Each structure stands twice: as structure tokens, then as C-alpha cells.
Amino acid sequence: MPSTLLASLADLGRTTAGPAGVQAEAEVVYDRHSVLVVRVGDVVVKAHQPDRDGGPLLQRRMEVAAGLPDLLLPPLGPRREIEGRVVTVWPYGTPVDPAGPLPWEDGGRLLATLHSGAVPVGAPGWGRPARVARLVSRLEDGPSAAEIRRAFATLPSWIRGETAEPEDGARCLIHGDWHLGQMVRDASGAWRLIDVEDLGVGDPAWDLARPAALFSAGVLPPEDWERLLGAYRAEGGPAVPVAGDPWAALDIPARTLVIQIAATCVISAWEGDRPLEEPEIALVDACRRISTAGIPA
Amino acid sequence: MHCPKCRGVMRTYTRNGVHIEQCDNCRGIFLDYGELEALSNMAANFQAPPPAAPAAPAWGAPAAAVHHHHHGAPHHRPHHGSVFHMLFTT
Numbered sequence: 001m002p003s004t005l006l007a008s009l010a011d012l013g014r015t016t017a018g019p020a021g022v023q024a025e026a027e028v029v030y031d032r033h034s035v036l037v038v039r040v041g042d043v044v045v046k047a048h049q050p051d052r053d054g055g056p057l058l059q060r061r062m063e064v065a066a067g068l069p070d071l072l073l074p075p076l077g078p079r080r081e082i083e084g085r086v087v088t089v090w091p092y093g094t095p096v097d098p099a100g101p102l103p104w105e106d107g108g109r110l111l112a113t114l115h116s117g118a119v120p121v122g123a124p125g126w127g128r129p130a131r132v133a134r135l136v137s138r139l140e141d142g143p144s145a146a147e148i149r150r151a152f153a154t155l156p157s158w159i160r161g162e163t164a165e166p167e168d169g170a171r172c173l174i175h176g177d178w179h180l181g182q183m184v185r186d187a188s189g190a191w192r193l194i195d196v197e198d199l200g201v202g203d204p205a206w207d208l209a210r211p212a213a214l215f216s217a218g219v220l221p222p223e224d225w226e227r228l229l230g231a232y233r234a235e236g237g238p239a240v241p242v243a244g245d246p247w248a249a250l251d252i253p254a255r256t257l258v259i260q261i262a263a264t265c266v267i268s269a270w271e272g273d274r275p276l277e278e279p280e281i282a283l284v285d286a287c288r289r290i291s292t293a294g295i296p297a
Numbered sequence: 298m299h300c301p302k303c304r305g306v307m308r309t310y311t312r313n314g315v316h317i318e319q320c321d322n323c324r325g326i327f328l329d330y331g332e333l334e335a336l337s338n339m340a341a342n343f344q345a346p347p348p349a350a351p352a353a354p355a356w357g358a359p360a361a362a363v364h365h366h367h368h369g370a371p372h373h374r375p376h377h378g379s380v381f382h383m384l385f386t387t
Contacts, residue, residue: 096385098385217358218357255354261383265379265383268382279379285358
């Protein structure tokens with residue numbers, strides 16, 4: 001990451017933070033996958049991935065966030081371009097402490113409220129879960145990769161990227177890439193969602209896909225899953241029926257995320273020249289069960 | 298007692314301890330104070346319990362496997378390693 005970009009982000013952070021920012025040290029809070037996030041006092045400056053849509057779609061997503069400040073951390077000003085990179089500015093939020101109690105109920109309530117609200121004018125479509133096909137195509141050959149590819153073949157063709165996405169799904173505003181790293185506490189201590197880059201109109205079941213996948217793979221404890229799902233249902237979240245079987249709605253999103261996470265793990269292990277860890281093996285095992293269950297979507 | 302609506306003759310029926318007056322003429326029903334609540338409580342008790350929801354999809358991990366992966370510890374703590382990445386990153 002060029003250090004001039006870091007200096008430029010820090011400058012923008014200091015300018016935005018005002019008098020409080022003058023003395024604040026710039027701290028890199030994230031620097032991976034071509035994303036650089038710098039904190040200066042109460043302000044966070046993010047240089048986005050160069051190959052993502054940073055144009056009008058990102059601007060619309062930021063406007064949606066600005067209109068829902070009780071749910072999403074609102075941006076500080078418009079998107080800018082610095083050294084050829086799209087840059088956005090946000091208030092600092094305190095992330096979830098992975099070693100502390102995990103805010104499953106708060107997550108369930110935030111998502112249920114997001115899904116239950118009116119769809120904001122100008123919100124873009126969420127589209128399709130595009131990461132899974134991209135990751136599966138990057139797999140090197142091997143026994144785990146073969147399991148993952150067989151499970152991938154059970155997914156509907158629109159998720160595999162071979163046909164257009166269906167028009168008939170539930171239409172809600174969804175976060176689009178929800179996990180515990182997307183929750184922060186704002187200055188008042190209230191939980192808010194961050195990262196608007198996948199925000200859009202789609203089937204709300206996709207916001208529960210990652211925890212549903214990890215629960216189904218035996219990695220997330222059932223109590224944690226039930227805390228999330230229970231809070232989501234109690235708040236009237238529309239992704240699943242109020243009572244009874246949630247898996248008719250969650251099966252395909254959960255299957256997709258099992259495959260996506262398994263592919264991420266296998267690629268990471270291959271790149272790091274290391275064996276799979278036990279939880280990663282559990283994801284590949286879930287891929288095997290998906291293909292042997294013989295239930296094409 | 299006469300029906301307050303059509304002046305027909307009201308007849309008293311007792312069902313599970315609740316007295317119900319019904320008009321022989323217009324079939325209208327008169328409930329005393331508390332009888333509607335008593336009836337709805339009874340109806341709630343008669344409803345069959347909802348069918349147990351499937352706890353996991355057909356391809357979900359068998360319950361035993363959840364612990365099998367963890368060498369006796371109930372679960373991996375999420376604050377490091379691959380579980381952290383699965384829960385906290387895209």
C-alpha cells in the first residue's frame with residue numbers, strides 16, 4: 001500500500017475531525033485485499049477496492065445509509081477520489097470484541113428492522129451472491145476442491161452465474177454481506193451496521209446466510225444461532241416464517257455460504273502452504289453432505 | 298330471558314363449565330362478563346402444539362459431529378484462527 005495514500009487518508013481524516021483531529025494519531029485499522037482503512041480520532045477514512053463499483057452505485061448506497069442513521073452508520077460527506085482511489089469518510093464505531101459476549105440479539109434486531117422498513121427510493125438491486133462463483137473458480141485441484149465443486153453444482157444456475165437472477169424473490173433492503181465484523185457501536189453506544197458496498201434490494205434470507213451456514217456446518221454453537229434467529233423473529237424479521245421451519249427459506253443461502261466459506265478457507269490454506277484447521281475441515285465436510293444429500297436446488 | 302336483539306327465547310347451554318345463552322329464534326349468543334375470555338382460553342388450550350421445526354437443513358452437521366470437531370471443548374472460541382475469519386470477515 002503506497003504510504004502517500006496513507007498520508008492522504010490521514011490528512012482527510014484530520015480535516016474532517018476538525019479541532020479534535022489535529023492532535024490525533026492516524027491508525028491503520030484495516031489493510032488487506034486492496035482496502036485501506038485509517039482512523040483519525042472519531043473519524044474513519046476508507047480507500048475502497050480499486051475493482052469494485054465506486055461510482056454512482058456506491059453514491060446511492062451511501063445516500064441510503066445517510067437516510068437510515070438508526071440502522072446504518074451514516075457517511076460523513078460524499079465519496080471522493082484520492083490518488084486514483086475511491087475514498088469515503090465515516091464516524092468511528094467500536095467493533096465487536098471477539099473475545100467478549102457476541103451481540104447476536106443486537107444483530108438479529110438490526111437486520112429484522114432493516115428488512116421490515118420501506119425500501120428507500122434509489123436503493124440499487126442487490127443482484128446475486130457473486131463471490132461464490134468467483135472463489136470456486138480460483139480453487140486449485142485437490143480433494144477438498146473437488147468436494148466444493150460438487151456442492152457448487154447443486155446450486156441454482158443463477159447463483160452459479162449462468163442465468164439471470166429470478167425476479168420473484170422477496171424485495172427488502174438487505175445489508176448483503178452481514179457478519180459480526182459489520183457491527184459497530186456508535187458514539188452513543190448504539191449498534192449500527194457498517195460497509196454499504198453490498199447494500200441493496202433483495203431476498204432478506206441472504207443476510208442470515210453466513211451464520212446459518214456456520215451453524216449447519218457445526219462450527220457455530222446452536223445456542224448462538226438460536227439467539228440470532230430468535231431475536232430476528234421476535235422483531236418481526238421477514239426472511240423466515242414467524243414460527244416453524246426456517247430452512248425452506250434459508251437452505252439455498254446457507255448452502256451457498258458453506259461453499260463460499262469452504263472455498264475461502266481452502267484458497268487461504270493453499271496460499272499459506274498450511275493444512276486446513278478443524279473448523280475449515282468441517283466446512284468441506286458440509287460440502288460433501290450437500291452433494292451426497294442429492295437435493296439439487 | 299329474552300333475546301336483546303329479536304326478543305326470542307334465550308336458552309342456556311353449559312360447555313366445559315362456561316354458560317352460554319343462545320336465542321332459539323336468531324341463534325345469537327349472549328356472553329356474560331368473563332365468558333369470552335374463558336372461551337378463548339379454552340380454544341388456545343385445544344390448539345395442537347405447532348409441529349417441531351427442523352433444527353437444521355437435511356445436509357446439516359449431525360449433532361454428534363459438532364462436538365467431534367472440538368476435542369471435548371464445547372466449541373472453538375471465535376477470537377482467533379479460522380473461526381474468527383468465518384464470523385468476522387467476508
